[in-house]
Amino acid sequence: MSNTLITILLATYNRAHLIEETLRSIQNQTHVNFECFITDDNSSDDTAVTVKRFCQGDPRFHYFLKPEKYPKGLSANRNFGLDLAEKHGAQYIQFFDDDDIMHPRKLELQLKPFLVDKKLDLTICCYRKFDKTAMIEFDLDLADDKSCHIKTGNLLKSFYLNKINLNSLGPLWKAEVLKRYRFDERLRYTEERDFYLRIFLLQKIRYVPVPYILFWYRKHEKAITSNLYEDNGVYKKEAKRISETNFLNLVLKQEKAPYFLLKSFLKKAIITNNSKNLKGVNNYVLQKIFDWKLRYFTILVLNPYFRIIRVFHNFNFYV
Structure with missing residues (x-):
């Protein structure tokens, strides 16, 4: 023992x-x-x-x-x-x-x-x-x-x-x-x-x-x-938002982020129409990732998406 x-x-x-x-x-x-x-x-x-x-x-x-x-x-x-x-x-x-x-x-x-x-x-x-x-x-x-x-x-x-x-x-x-x-x-x-x-x-x-x-x-x-806590629904929603945002930001600070996380972030941001997260992941991919499938996705899909958003909502995104 x-x-x-x-x-x-x-x-x-x-x-x-x-x-x-x-x-x-x-x-x-x-x-x-x-x-x-x-x-x-x-x-x-x-x-x-x-x-x-x-x-x-x-x-x-x-x-x-x-x-x-x-x-x-x-x-x-x-x-x-x-x-x-x-x-x-x-x-x-x-x-x-x-x-x-x-x-x-x-x-x-x-x-x-x-x-x-x-x-x-x-x-x-x-x-x-x-x-x-x-x-x-x-x-x-x-x-x-x-x-x-x-x-x-x-x-x-x-x-x-x-x-x-x-x-x-x-x-x-x-x-x-x-x-x-x-x-x-x-x-x-x-x-x-x-x-x-x-x-x-x-x-x-x-x-x-x-x-x-x-x-x-x-x-x-x-x-x-x-x-x-009394209003559990409000606290749960806010905790989830804080946690997901913090983790995304932490991942994007890494020199080499796991592909599966980047793909998951992109998918979730598109579904929820979160343009800020989309922009962050998009820029990371273009600057640091050399996986051609992911790069083609950002170039052919996300960049046009940002242009459409900018036109209809007058957002000043960098593309």
Whole structure:
């Protein structure tokens, strides 16, 4: 059994009625050398009382109230956890949420590949949804590929195109990878997708899929974000816009952007009639890309498109 220390970052908000089940599932891990930092986004219920009482019985669990310098929301709460992990010299990081359940062998099985290959950055696993804990069976069954896709030869492409199942709770990270990154605190939704896309774009991540169901995601109406925000539709739309715009701008700053992303951006911009994004991708292709199919598309299709837009809407585009 490895004595490697794993740091679990458990974000919580108003979960006094559920969090103890989550904490018990962490406490029952077969890999016993862990520390669990529970970061509370200033809950208004008895979460603090419940967690502090639990921490008294197990010194591996630590309660932290999020300081005022961090804004409200899950993204900032996760960043608070990451800052704590870096301060304490974390080696491996496991994100988790306050209403979900870990398989007893999650940490053990996802740590194993790291002990074999010191160059690994990430291991991921499969999951299932549940309504009640009575639905959970801790048999170590292989996940069938139809329900949970975690194998891919191109992590960025598969994740961007939603071809693999990856969320905050599945990955076990080498802490060194995450030092450069933080969640976008403006985002109240899609924060994990935004976070992972930036990492996968900017770094070549070495990962191993662990094809077992190693955590259960609670399916219910009151997730952390829906407890915080009233008009979910407005926030979701705005978060999606911010995330997509930021990622597009980041991609266009790269010396060599992946073709599949450029093609996807072009397609989406045409469908949504987003002339600003079209112009940005068009100029990038003409200046840096030497794939003739893509160049012909921009020259024969996009440039005439811009001319039409300029004529009918009096826009001053550079063509």
